[in-house]
Amino acid sequence: WRLTVIPQFRFPLLCYSGDHETRLAMTSKSWIALLMAFVLTVVPSVSPAHAVEDARKVSVVSFGLFGDQGVFKSEATGAAQVVASRFGNGPINVQYNSKKGGGATIEALAKSLQVTAKGMDAENDVLFLILTSHGSPAGLAVKAGRLTQTLTPSNLADMLARTGVRHKVVVISACYSGVFIPRLANPDMLVITAADADHPSFGCRDKAKWTYF
Numbered sequence: 001w002r003l004t005v006i007p008q009f010r011f012p013l014l015c016y017s018g019d020h021e022t023r024l025a026m027t028s029k030s031w032i033a034l035l036m037a038f039v040l041t042v043v044p045s046v047s048p049a050h051a052v053e054d055a056r057k058v059s060v061v062s063f064g065l066f067g068d069q070g071v072f073k074s075e076a077t078g079a080a081q082v083v084a085s086r087f088g089n090g091p092i093n094v095q096y097n098s099k100k101g102g103g104a105t106i107e108a109l110a111k112s113l114q115v116t117a118k119g120m121d122a123e124n125d126v127l128f129l130i131l132t133s134h135g136s137p138a139g140l141a142v143k144a145g146r147l148t149q150t151l152t153p154s155n156l157a158d159m160l161a162r163t164g165v166r167h168k169v170v171v172i173s174a175c176y177s178g179v180f181i182p183r184l185a186n187p188d189m190l191v192i193t194a195a196d197a198d199h200p201s202f203g204c205r206d207k208a209k210w211t212y213f
Contacts, residue, residue, distance in 0.1 A: 057090035057125040058083070059116050063104045065133035065142045065151065067097025071208040075132040075173060076104075078210065083128055090126075091119065101145030109151070110159045117163035127165040131156075132211070134204065135174030137197065153183040160184065173213045175200035 060083050064076030073096040080094045093112050095104040113129070120127065131151075134141040139156075142149035160168060168189045172180055178196035185191045194201035194213035203212035 057120060058087035058128055059090040059120055059125060060084060060092045060128045060130070061112050061116055062092070062094045062130035063109055064096030065104055065131060065140055067102050067143050067145065068099055069204060069206045071204055071206060071211060072096060072132045073098065074209045075211060076130060079130045079132070079171065083130070087128070091116065097144035099145070101147070103144070105142055105144060105147065106149050106151050106155060113159050113163050117165050120165055122164045123166050125165065126167045126169060127163060128169045130171045132173040135176045137176050137179055139179065140172070140174050153180045156180060157183040173201065173211055177201070
């Protein structure tokens with residue numbers, strides 16, 4: 001199933017499952033409930049005696065890709081903290097760029113996903129990826145000092161496939177981020193985006209703590 005969130009005061013939500021489409025309305029924070037539902041769906045019931053050893057880990061990778069505006073650093077860090085506070089039983093990897101540079105590049109993202117995956121139970125744990133940046137119909141902008149790159153849907157799909165992890169959640173906060181949905185969404189991957197493939201998202205002010213999404 002596929003999710004697209006378009007930020008306004010209330011958020012229209014498109015859910016795709018097979019040939020059926022459901023349109024709902026959600027507030028700016030209620031997508032957390034959807035994430036909880038997804039994680040709980042793939043987590044089996046366990047007895048208290050075996051809860052510790054049988055609990056599935058949620059490993060978080062969060063990247064703020066556009067260094068010229070501090071909101072993306074803030075959002076990558078804050079979103080990782082929100083997810084960890086609700087599912088915090090796995091490692092957290094947060095990276096971001098600044099106007100002076102940084103290590104949140106396409107190559108670093110691919111490496112981080114591989115390193116994180118090696119510490120996971122590929123069939124049972126959940127890989128939670130958060131990306132925040134400016135976006136275009138071509139993909140996500142990466143800006144680290146003088147370095148500029150574009151993370152395309154194909155790039156990201158290949159990275160995620162190479163992890164070998166079955167259950168994944170991908171949250172992308174960027175304009176036109178719905179372009180990633182056709183390449184990513186499948187029965188084992190929940191994809192939530194700040195906009196569809198044809199529209200911008202909002203709130204990318206330099207000193208803001210969060211975008212509107």
